[in-house]
Amino acid sequence: MHTVLTRFQLSENVTKLGVLAPRIATIRQPGQFVIVRLREDSERIPLTIADADPLGGTISLVIQSVGKSTNELVALQPGECIRDVAGPLGHPTELISSGHALCIGGGVGTAVVHPIAQGLHRRGARVTSIIGGRTMSAVIYEWELRRYGPVVPCTDDGSYGRKGFVTDAAREILAAEKIDIVYAVGPVPMMRSIANLTREFNIRTIVSLNPIMVDGTGMCGGCRVSIGHENKFACVDGPEFDGHKVDFDELADRLASYRDFEKHATHCAREHCDRQPPKS
Amino acid sequence: MADKLTTKQRLAIERQQMPEQVAFARATNFTEVNLGFTEQLALLEAERCLQCKDPKCVRGCPVGVNIPQFLGLLASGKIAEAAQSLLCDNALPSVTGRVCPQETQCESECVRTAKGTSVGIGHLERYVADWAQRHGELPAKAPATGKRVAIVGSGPAGLTAAGELARLGHEVTLYEALHKPGGVLVYGIPEFRLPKQIVAQEVDRLVAAGVKIECNVIIGRTYTLGELQAAFDAVFIANGAGLPVFMDIPGENFKGVYSANEYLTRINLMAAYQFPKSDTPVLRGRRVAVVGGGNVAMDSVRTAKRIGAEHAMIVYRRTREELPARAEEAHHAEEEGVEFHYLTAPLEVIGDAERWVSGLRCVRMKLGAPDASGRARPEAIPGSEFVIACDVVVVAIGTRANPLLTATCPDLKLNARGNILVDEIGMTSLPGVFAGGDIVRGAATVILAMGDGKRAALAINGYLQKHLPAPRPNAAQLDPQLSRSAS
Numbered sequence: 001m002h003t004v005l006t007r008f009q010l011s012e013n014v015t016k017l018g019v020l021a022p023r024i025a026t027i028r029q030p031g032q033f034v035i036v037r038l039r040e041d042s043e044r045i046p047l048t049i050a051d052a053d054p055l056g057g058t059i060s061l062v063i064q065s066v067g068k069s070t071n072e073l074v075a076l077q078p079g080e081c082i083r084d085v086a087g088p089l090g091h092p093t094e095l096i097s098s099g100h101a102l103c104i105g106g107g108v109g110t111a112v113v114h115p116i117a118q119g120l121h122r123r124g125a126r127v128t129s130i131i132g133g134r135t136m137s138a139v140i141y142e143w144e145l146r147r148y149g150p151v152v153p154c155t156d157d158g159s160y161g162r163k164g165f166v167t168d169a170a171r172e173i174l175a176a177e178k179i180d181i182v183y184a185v186g187p188v189p190m191m192r193s194i195a196n197l198t199r200e201f202n203i204r205t206i207v208s209l210n211p212i213m214v215d216g217t218g219m220c221g222g223c224r225v226s227i228g229h230e231n232k233f234a235c236v237d238g239p240e241f242d243g244h245k246v247d248f249d250e251l252a253d254r255l256a257s258y259r260d261f262e263k264h265a266t267h268c269a270r271e272h273c274d275r276q277p278p279k280s
Numbered sequence: 281m282a283d284k285l286t287t288k289q290r291l292a293i294e295r296q297q298m299p300e301q302v303a304f305a306r307a308t309n310f311t312e313v314n315l316g317f318t319e320q321l322a323l324l325e326a327e328r329c330l331q332c333k334d335p336k337c338v339r340g341c342p343v344g345v346n347i348p349q350f351l352g353l354l355a356s357g358k359i360a361e362a363a364q365s366l367l368c369d370n371a372l373p374s375v376t377g378r379v380c381p382q383e384t385q386c387e388s389e390c391v392r393t394a395k396g397t398s399v400g401i402g403h404l405e406r407y408v409a410d411w412a413q414r415h416g417e418l419p420a421k422a423p424a425t426g427k428r429v430a431i432v433g434s435g436p437a438g439l440t441a442a443g444e445l446a447r448l449g450h451e452v453t454l455y456e457a458l459h460k461p462g463g464v465l466v467y468g469i470p471e472f473r474l475p476k477q478i479v480a481q482e483v484d485r486l487v488a489a490g491v492k493i494e495c496n497v498i499i500g501r502t503y504t505l506g507e508l509q510a511a512f513d514a515v516f517i518a519n520g521a522g523l524p525v526f527m528d529i530p531g532e533n534f535k536g537v538y539s540a541n542e543y544l545t546r547i548n549l550m551a552a553y554q555f556p557k558s559d560t561p562v563l564r565g566r567r568v569a570v571v572g573g574g575n576v577a578m579d580s581v582r583t584a585k586r587i588g589a590e591h592a593m594i595v596y597r598r599t600r601e602e603l604p605a606r607a608e609e610a611h612h613a614e615e616e617g618v619e620f621h622y623l624t625a626p627l628e629v630i631g632d633a634e635r636w637v638s639g640l641r642c643v644r645m646k647l648g649a650p651d652a653s654g655r656a657r658p659e660a661i662p663g664s665e666f667v668i669a670c671d672v673v674v675v676a677i678g679t680r681a682n683p684l685l686t687a688t689c690p691d692l693k694l695n696a697r698g699n700i701l702v703d704e705i706g707m708t709s710l711p712g713v714f715a716g717g718d719i720v721r722g723a724a725t726v727i728l729a730m731g732d733g734k735r736a737a738l739a740i741n742g743y744l745q746k747h748l749p750a751p752r753p754n755a756a757q758l759d760p761q762l763s764r765s766a767s
Binding site: 192 | 487496497501532536539551558560563682683684704
């Protein structure tokens with residue numbers, strides 16, 4: 001059992017939980033994720049570790065509510081427990097220690113960019129971040145990222161920062177400055193646009209993929225993604241890959257495998273809201 | 281049975297049939313197919329054992345169970361003694377009594393096979409083991425040695441080694457990557473063949489014998505092998521051959537194509553068959569094609585039938601004669617209405633406009649000259665291509681070594697396929713680190729993995745006595761993982 005110690009609502013449907021997991025908090029590295037399972041009947045869900053406090057023994061998990069399982073996770077209050085937290089899984093991010101890195105986060109993906117920017121900064125690389133959201137309240141992690149370098153916030157509706165997509169801001173920065181590497185995490189269409197853009201500029205681009213996963217240890221193969229026409233498992237070979245080689249269309253398509261199921265489960269949960277998460 | 285029977289009388293008893301659920305009923309439920317012997321059937325069947333002076337059956341058993349001894353005790357009604365005898369030889373008898381291919385092991389060596397049918401050793405093992413479960417029988421235990429052994433993976437090899445080592449008085453900690461112990465016994469083998477409660481009871485018995493189990497710990501990630509070596513006197517790696525192999529044909533990433541591992545894990549470990557009561561979904565499909573002919577393929581196709589497939593199909597490139605699956609499994613599948621496409625090899629998964637699986641383009645095969653394995657090599661018949669309509673495809677053509685642990689220990693010697701190399705006693709290139717099961721052999725059976733676990737446990741015991749005569753007073757301790765202590 002892993003107790004939730006803190007809970008912050010970052011935006012309308014994005015919540016940050018501080019979860020007690022001392023071992024993982026001590027050894028996790030940027031880019032790594034955990035698999036969590038809330039209750040006995042719950043799904044196993046992969047979540048990237050957004051931050052960790054090794055002294056306090058907690059990890060930060062940033063969760064966007066998109067279905068029954070994530071709704072239940074974000075509803076957790078301090079003092080309540082997550083049954084299973086396994087990790088840290090996946091390869092750590094390939095970090096540069098000199099030069100200029102551009103970190104681009106879209107929506108909840110900004111929380112995944114955070115540990116990467118943190119790691120780059122600790123190694124001495126120069127970091128510029130571009131973060132985007134639909135509207136002002138959906139822009140997250142801006143002040144945390146500002147510790148590591150300048151941040152360009154963007155909103156689709158222009159309510160905060162630049163109006164427009166992160167790609168537009170990225171194009172300007174790439175044209176104006178020498179960027180050695182780009183890290184991009186966000187919705188599939190955003191990562192695809194960034195990869196197409198950086199291909200023009202011939203800049204190495206790392207993306208973090210979030211395919212459907214069951215065990216997270218290489219056993220099920222459900223998270224297979226095509227990287228340069230080769231099948232790779234995001235859990236053991238990734239989750240980060242060369243953005244110029246990823247088949248984003250296939251990734252987006254496979255992510256839709258259970259969309260109707262998720263709707264169905266959400267519906268059933270509303271019909272029978274008698275089950276409560278375990279208390280500590 | 282009060283009086284001892286003569287050999288002639290024993291020979292006159294016919295083999296007792298295992299009671300089973302009728303096919304049409306069981307094809308729609310997950311309750312166990314075999315119902316188990318009654319006491320009467322068990323005692324009668326046990327009387328069929330001729331108590332050979334030179335019991336060949338024991339040589340056919342990968343864990344060397346003293347079969348005539350426990351059968352003799354059972355036949356004379358001393359069931360507690362029979363259970364004790366069995367438990368000392370086999371750490372998981374309720375499991376092996378259900379999933380072992382006895383017909384190619386102990387039972388094939390039985391002298392009665394020559395003139396009729398062998399003694400039903402597997403069914404009797406199951407009977408005695410289940411009796412032991414019900415009566416809380418624990419194997420006798422040696423005094424504590426103070427030596428600490430870490431085991432990586434709680435599948436059949438790991439559980440067996442844990443049981444043996446605990447019985448020999450060592451302090452055992454078992455690390456499991458998933459949230460539940462049992463490995464392939466819980467994620468792979470379906471409920472109707474091996475009820476999960478049976479596995480849980482076997483695990484509970486190990487815990488009662490003093491084995492510590494830590495779930496959600498991935499060795500190679502949560503802790504390194506080096507950390508285990510520092511904190512324990514010996515390590516046994518039994519993390520299995522986890523990585524599924526795909527066919528490498530077009531369309532394999534369409535929605536609706538599963539590895540057998542994923543399909544079975546969703547349904548067994550995550551209980552997707554109870555969706556939406558459990559949260560993990562599985563695409564059910566009206567027409568499910570399972571590619572492969574082994575036990576995993578049979579488990580997958582029979583599962584598909586049970587979760588409602590109107591057509592559950594096996595696609596296999598050789599014939600029924602060459603099926604690698606146990607005869608009983610193939611037979612049960614046939615009874616349950618599974619359709620078999622023999623001499624058929626997939627060429628391509630066909631998808632609809634939205635990339636959902638809609639069919640499997642195949643080619644007919646014929647058997648040619650025997651290949652290196654001695655089995656006839658299947659050859660494609662030109663121009664014989666056809667399509668099997670289906671909406672779910674399950675690929676059950678094998679697994680290979682999972683690099684998750686081995687990639688983090690460059691000193692651990694591997695073969696070209698990524699399997700760990702061990703010497704004749706099961707020790708790896710690192711002193712005090714042993715390995716066994718599928719991570720050494722490549723995909724094999726539960727009982728072979730258990731045999732490795734048992735041999736490794738004895739070798740570890742020998743190693744500890746020889747190299748570490750006294751417990752290390754200041755061995756490092758792992759930091760608490762805190763997976764369960766927080767509550």
